[in-house]
């Protein structure tokens with residue numbers, strides 16, 4: 419199913435403060451396409467998926483999934499849309515801890531009123547699809563992270579929704595396990611024809627898609643082919659963290675100067691603290707340079 423996003427805006431109000439999570443975002447995903455979305459933390463990736471999936475509402479703009487205008491749906495219809503048209507996979511919080519793998523896969527089908535017989539047949543099929551037949555009676559905490567995500571993929575496929583949304587589906591997994599999860603998403607795309615929008619920090623995961631879109635400050639800033647995605651693209655969040663720590667230390671240094679001038683600390687303390695902060699800052703700057711960032 420085709421997904422179209424036009425001029426999407428989402429503003430969150432926190433008391434008097436407004437946070438613009440999405441600032442006129444445009445996106446077109448073709449039927450049967452798999453796209454990756456990369457971008458720094460806080461750039462609006464989760465907000466985008468949540469609005470497309472009917473978990474959150476837009477402030478303005480349009481989301482169209484197939485022939486359904488999601489942004490115009492009333493709340494009651496939105497729930498129905500969500501159950502039937504999208505499968506949503508998250509980094510964690512996918513599974514109900516008290517239910518077995520099989521029961522977790524069955525749950526979305528209960529919500530849409532699928533008959534018991536059909537449900538059980540489908541659970542068996544899906545356990546097979548994700549290679550979890552011999553783990554069907556295990557509860558989530560008796561499964562590895564990768565196995566849990568395989569169950570989550572099966573649950574997302576349960577109602578045969580045409581669109582899969584995956585928000586950091588490999589976030590806490592090691593590289594080898596992440597690859598297994600991506601392979602199952604690729605099976606869902608190629609063999610079951612699912613249209614997939616996947617958010618990831620991992621460049622090797624991102625490269626599995628047909629197209630990679632880079633989001634920054636709430637809108638799409640670039641479209642890349644898998645070959646164009648280098649480690650640097652997804653390393654952005656790490657660079658952001660380094661920059662934030664450097665800014666933080668710069669501020670601490672300024673405060674230290676103030677304290678010394680106001681005679682709140684003596685010369686020895688000032689010198690030693692200043693020395694240590696300067697050293698840490700230099701180390702962080704060196705790390706930034708190693709990553710090819712010019713400061």
Ligand SMILES: Nc1ncnc2c1ncn2[C@@H]1O[C@H](COP(=O)(O)OP(=O)(O)O)[C@@H](O)[C@H]1O
Nearest residue numbers: 430432437439458459460461462463464465466
């Ligand atoms: N429910 C919310 N209330 C207030 N602000 C929010 C909420 N959800 C997200 N935000 C803010 O919107 C921005 C985008 O968040 P998010 O979509 O989660 O980014 P990402 O998934 O790219 O890290 C951030 O500044 C975040 O703090």
Ligand SMILES: [Mg+2]
Nearest residue numbers: 463464465585
């Ligand atoms: Mg997020």
